Amino acid sequence: MAEEAGLRQEPAGIEPVSEARGLSQGQIVRKRFLGHSGAIAGLAVFAIIFVMAFTSVGYAGIPGWWKYTHEAVSPLVNDGAPTASLWPLAWGEHPFGQDRIGRDLFAMTMRGAQQSITIMVVIGLIAGLIGVVVGALSGYFRGWMEAVLMRLTDVIIIVPALLLAAVMAQLAGRRDEGSWFASFASSNGVLALGIFLGLISWVGLARLMRGEFLTLREREFVDAARISGASNARIIFKHILPNAVGVLIVNVTLTMSAAILTETALSYLGVGVKSPDTSLGLLISQNQEAFATRPWLFWFPGLFIVLICLSINFIGDGLRDAFDPRQKKFNAKKARDAGATPPAATPVAALDSRADDGRTAGGDRGA
Template sequence: MSQPTQEEELLAQQALAEAAATHASSEVTSGLSQGQIVRKRFFGHTGALIGLAVFAVIFLLAFTSVGAFGIPGWWKYNHVDVSPLVNDGAPTSSFWPLAWGEHPFGQDRIGRDLFAMTMRGAQQSITVMVLIGAIAGAVGAIVGGLAGYFRGWVEAILMRLTDVIIIIPLLLLAAVVGQIANRRDEGSWLTGFAANNGVVILGIFLGFVSWVGLARLVRGEFLTLREREFVDAARISGASNARIIFKHILPNAVGVLIVNVTLTMSAAILLETALSYLGLGVKAPDTSLGLLVAQNQEAFATRPWLFWFPGLFIILICLSINFIGDGLRDAFDPRQKKFKAKTAIETTRHSSTTAPVADASKGS
C-alpha cells in the first residue's frame, strides 16, 4: 500500500481539527436553551463586553449627571449655567495626581461647564440613535421579510415603495425636519410638541425613512433561506407562514439584521452630528455633540479641550455600538461556531497517536 502524501496528511489533520471543534462546541451548548446559548456566546465575546461596558458608563453619565425627563441630576451645573472662569477655563481634572476639580472638562469662553454640555449632547445623540435604530430595524425587517418570503405582488409593491423612498436625499430631508422641529413659534399641538421635543421628532421621522437599505438586505437573506431544506420540511409538516418566518427563517437572518441595525444606529449619531454641525439640527439654548464641535472649532488651537471631549464621546459611542452589534451577531447566528485552536490541536495529536496503535491491533 502506498504511503499517504504530505498534502493528504495535512488534509486529514484539518478534518480532524474541524471535527474536534464541532464536537467541542456541541458539548459546550448541549442541554442549554436558545437564550442560554445566546448569553453564553455574547459574554464570551471580549470586544462586545468592552463595548457594552463603555456604552453603559456613557449612558449612566449622560442621563444621571445633568438629569433627564424632569428628574434632576447629581452634577451641580447644567448646560446653560454660567459661572466665573476657573483656571482660565482649562480642565481642572488630572490623572496624576488624580483629581476631578470644579470643571473637569473645562469651561467655554462665557463660563459654561463643558462636562454638563457634553453630557447633554450625549443624551441627544443616544436618543436619536435608539429611535432611528428601533424604528428603522422594525420597519426594515417587516418590509424585507414579507417581500422576500411571499414574493409575487407583495414583493412588487413593497420594493417599489422602497425604491421611491431610497431616492429621497436623506440629509436634505433631515435638514428640513430639523428646521421644523426647532421652530419656537406658536401653532398647532404638533408644532408645540416639536418645539419642546425636537430631537424626538427628528429621530422618529428619520427612523421611518432610514429602513430602505436594511429592507433590501433582509429581503435578499429571506430569498435565500426560503429555499433551504429546513423550510421545505416545515412546510411539509404543516407549519403556518408565521411560524416558518419567526421560528425558522428569522433566527437564521438575525445576524444580518443586527449588524445592519447597529450600523444604522452609528450612522444616526453621525447624521445628527452633521446636522448640528451645519446648524440644521439642535439649536441653542439646547446643545448636542455636533453643535459643540461646530461652536468650538475655531478655538481648537487655543482651547483644544472644547473640541476634544465632544469629539471623543462621538467616537466612543459609535465604536461601542459597533462592538456590541458584532457580539450580538455572533451570539444570535445559529451557524456561528467558535473555533478553539487548543482543543482542536490536542484532539488531532491524540488521534494521530492512537491511529498507529489501532492499525497495529488490526494487523495482529
C-alpha cells in the same frame, strides 16, 4: 475506516461548537455573548456612558447629581482649562473645562450624550421594525408585494437625507403657523429628528432581510412547517426570522452607530439639535473657531462620539456571534501552536499510503 474517521480533525485553530449540549437556546446565547471579550468591553463602556449621561445632569425633569447644567454660566476657573488631572488624581470644579462664557463642558457633553443616545435608540427601533417588516414581506411572498415594496425602497434610497432634514428643520422653525408638526417639533426636537431619520434609514436593512428570506424560504424546515399546517405569520416569525437574526442585529447596530454620526453632521450643519439645547455635534460646531486656542472643547465631545459608536459596534458583533449557530470560534494561539508542532494524530493521507504499501508488500510476498 472507523480508525481513519476518528483521526480526522478540525482545521487548526477552529474549535467545534460543543457548548450546546444540555443547554437551552437562551443559555447558549448568553454563554457565547459573555465569552466575547470585545462585546463585554463595549457593553461596559456603553453602560458607563449611559449612566453618567442620564444621571449627572438629570433627564425629563429629574435632577442629577452634577451641580451644573448645560445652560448654567459660572465664572471662569483656570482660564476655562480642564481641572481634572491623572497625576495627582483630581477631578476639580470643571473636569472637562469651560467655554468662553463659562458654561461647564462636562454638563454640556453629558447633555449631548443624552441626545445622541436618545436619537440612536429611536432610529434603531423604527428602522429595525420597518426594515424587518418590508424585507420579510417582500422576500417571503414575492410577486406584486415584492415589486411594490422594493420600488418604494428604491425611491427612498435616492432621496438625500440631509436635504430632507433641512426641510424638516425649516418646517419645525415656523412656529407662527401653528401646525401640529411645528408644535411637536418645537417641543420635542430630538424625538422628532429621531423619528424622521428612522423613517428613511430602514432601506438597507430591508434589502438585506429580503435576501435572507429569499434564501431561507426554500429550506427544508420551511417546507416541513408548511406541510404541518403552520400559518405564514408563524413561519415568518417563528421559523425564518430567528435564522436571520444575525444579519438583523449587525445591520441594526451599524444603523444605530451611523445615526449618531448623522445627528452629529446635521447639528454641525445647523439643521439638527439647536440652541438652547445642545448635542455632541452642535458642541463641535459652536467651538470650531477655538480649535487652536481651546482644543479641549473638541476633545471631549469627539471622544464620546467615538466611544459610543465603537461600543455599539462591538456589542453588535458579540450578539451576531452569539445568535448565529453556524459560527465557530477561531483561536489564533491554537492555530499558531498547531503550525509550530506536528499534530498528534496521524493524517488520513499517511494511513492511505501505509495501507497501499502494506497491500503491495503482501502482494510481493504472495508472489
